[in-house]
Amino acid sequence: MNQKSNNLIPAIIQHAETNQVLMLGYMNDESLAKTKKEGKVTFYSRSKQRLWTKGETSGNFLNVVSISEDCDNDTYLIKVMPEGKTCHTGSYTCFGEKEPSGFLHELQGVIQSRKDNPSEKSYTTELFSKGTKKIAQKVGEEATEVILEAMDGKKDLLIEESSDLLYHFLVLLTDRGLKLEDVEAKLMERHLKKS
Structure with missing residues (x-):
């Protein structure tokens, strides 16, 4: 993986079942390794300047289904099965989309x-x-x-x-x-x- 933007790589988080884009975060080698090892998405928080596992305080974890790279090797696509809401605002996604329903x-x-x-x-x-x-x-x-x-x-x-x-x-x-x-x-x- 090519390192971009101060060794941080954008990671698009997508629902494995509905294909909805849930959020965007940033990862470094350490957060990627932890994500692969534990099966829960871990980002590098630019504001906290540390590793941050999504759901560590809320319980709304992002359970990894697959991880792939784009054609330029500078973005991750991580498909997940979320536990609860993804956005810290309480929304289903960070883009204001509603939870799929039937x-x-x-x-x-x-x-x-x-x-x-x-x-x-x-x-x-x-x-x-x-x-x-x-x-x-x-x-x-x-x-x-x-x-x-x-x-x-x-x-x-x-x-x-x-x-x-x-x-x-x-x-x-x-x-x-x-x-x-x-x-x-x-x-x-x-x-x-x-x-």
């Missing part, structure tokens, strides 16, 4: 809300009140129904039962303190190992 992520938020703020009228709250064993049992029941509908070949019923399965699966993840992003990260990790 309805499953939105539904996950609703489920988390029902856990944090129980409502007597909510089926989700009722599930949480019955505990992990009952929720896991419901996931098993719904999975069986998905299999049966798949065998019957009725697409509309398969969609219905698949919806029930996904919902109960999200409830189970939330009950165990996990998120859809944790599953996505594992799938991405497996995909990258095979490719």
Whole structure:
């Protein structure tokens, strides 16, 4: 790697799954070596004049998926799976972009809300009140129904039962303190190992 700008190299941080650019930092040989060794992005902080691991105080680490160099060997592209928000302002990226979302992520938020703020009228709250064993049992029941509908070949019923399965699966993840992003990260990790 060619050394530029007082031995500091720009490092573009990109989400490994969505390809969103999350932030830009600077690295030297020491911070790059630490990043490779620990699997968490470490920069050289120009303001603090020291190595700085992103997330060392916030807990919002950037878990390394891959590191590559540009064609001129003077910029790193580091693909990561972030833990939490990237920007110190609380934004998803340092460029003000919002976190990618889809309805499953939105539904996950609703489920988390029902856990944090129980409502007597909510089926989700009722599930949480019955505990992990009952929720896991419901996931098993719904999975069986998905299999049966798949065998019957009725697409509309398969969609219905698949919806029930996904919902109960999200409830189970939330009950165990996990998120859809944790599953996505594992799938991405497996995909990258095979490719």
